[in-house]
Amino acid sequence: QPQLQESGPGLVKPSETLSLSCTVFAGSVSLSTYYWGWIRQPPGQGLEWIGSVFHTGSTYYNPSLRGRVTMSVDTSKDQFSLNLTSVTAADTAFYYCARLRSWEPGIDYWGQGTLVTVSS
Amino acid sequence: QSVLTQPPSVSAAPGQKVTISCSGTSSNIGNNYVSWYQQFPGTAPKLLIYENNKRPSGIPDRFSGSKSGTSATLAITGLQTGDEADYYCGTWDGSLSSIFGGGTKLTVL
Numbered sequence: 001q002p003q004l005q006e007s008g009p010g011l012v013k014p015s016e017t018l019s020l021s022c023t024v025f026a027g028s029v030s031l032s033t034y035y036w037g038w039i040r041q042p043p044g045q046g047l048e049w050i051g052s053v054f055h056t057g058s059t060y061y062n063p064s065l066r067g068r069v070t071m072s073v074d075t076s077k078d079q080f081s082l083n084l085t086s087v088t089a090a091d092t093a094f095y096y097c098a099r100l101r102s103w104e105p106g107i108d109y110w111g112q113g114t115l116v117t118v119s120s
Numbered sequence: 121q122s123v124l125t126q127p128p129s130v131s132a133a134p135g136q137k138v139t140i141s142c143s144g145t146s147s148n149i150g151n152n153y154v155s156w157y158q159q160f161p162g163t164a165p166k167l168l169i170y171e172n173n174k175r176p177s178g179i180p181d182r183f184s185g186s187k188s189g190t191s192a193t194l195a196i197t198g199l200q201t202g203d204e205a206d207y208y209c210g211t212w213d214g215s216l217s218s219i220f221g222g223g224t225k226l227t228v229l
Binding site: 047049063096100102105110111 | 122152153154155157163164165166167170171176208210211212215216217218219220221222223
């Protein structure tokens with residue numbers, strides 16, 4: 001069973017770029033039947049899908065964040081990453097990396113999540 | 121505001137049955153499978169139901185899912201205090217664009 005682990009700064013200043021990485025252990029990002037994605041959850045609120053990346057580098061982003069989000073994948077390290085530019089306090093949230101199935105909407109493995117606070 | 125509509129909260133006594141609804145449209149639930157997730161405070165969501173009504177290995181058969189048209193339902197029978205959690209429905213809106221409901225807090229009285 002794969003395990004996913006997020007890493008990155010827990011504090012980002014307003015207008016700067018939020019950068020997170022996710023390492024997949026006991027699994028491979030090169031599996032053709034899965035996408036790799038990021039989901040966030042502001043404290044006390046619901047889930048929001050940010051985007052997904054395929055091992056080929058193809059990406060799908062939430063339209064509400066398009067223009068600020070870029071995702072990439074490094075198959076040699078079994079890692080994928082998230083960059084979110086021009087952050088504001090509204091981007092403060094728990095950020096989860098996850099494995100998404102390509103044949104149906106289920107998200108079957110999640111990282112433990114990391115809290116990113118946007119504050120000066 | 122979430123694309124999928126769930127009741128903010130539901131409650132029932134131990135041993136009873138509770139249902140949680142998830143309402144969408146023809147562009148999301150109407151044309152895609154629905155998943156359900158269970159989330160305890162301070163932890164990541166966990167896949168509970170996929171493809172409308174299938175359970176991953178290890179999920180008790182007390183949890184079941186169904187879908188009809190543009191709505192889906194999660195049912196939990198034989199409620200236990202350990203089932204107290206937040207529950208989210210999810211699906212696609214268009215191809216590979218994930219969306220979620222706003223979440224439902226289950227209280228076991």
